[in-house]
Amino acid sequence: MKKTHIIILVLIAAAIAVLVSFTGNLTTYETIASARQKEGKFVRLIAKVDKSKPVEYDPARDPNYMTFTAVDTLGNTATVIFRNSKPQDFEKSERLVLNGKWQNGQFECKDMLMKCPSKYKDDPNVMKKNLTITN
Secondary structure: OOHHHHHHHHHHHHHHHHHHHHHHHOOOEEOHHHHHHOOOOEEEEEEEEOOOOOOEEOOOOOOOOEEEEEEOOOOOEEEEEEOOOOOOOHHHOOEEEEEEEEEOOEEEEEEEEEEOOOOOOOOHHHHHHHHOOOO
């Protein structure tokens, strides 16, 4: 075999290895019901904070422990345990992307991404003022 053929085969093998490594990181967004069925496996949930239930966080007792109730788009609820400090503006978030595992009847969250309300939403009163035609 020629040197160029060997180099091409090595590059193809490296490309395949890179593609396989990326497919291991691909996860889909789950509902709470489907996450319960995958106990012990890493999942990614999209949910909201259930504001009718309390958020338990006491930084004096344990600054790296927070628990709250999350509700998904289907109305399922779950107790979430987040072993990190409470994120700033946590209560203002519209949605949460929770990365973790379902264990012992609750969701053990390792990482959290907050989707905050858009500060660029249009104000309807401003829009009405801009639509009025001055003669």
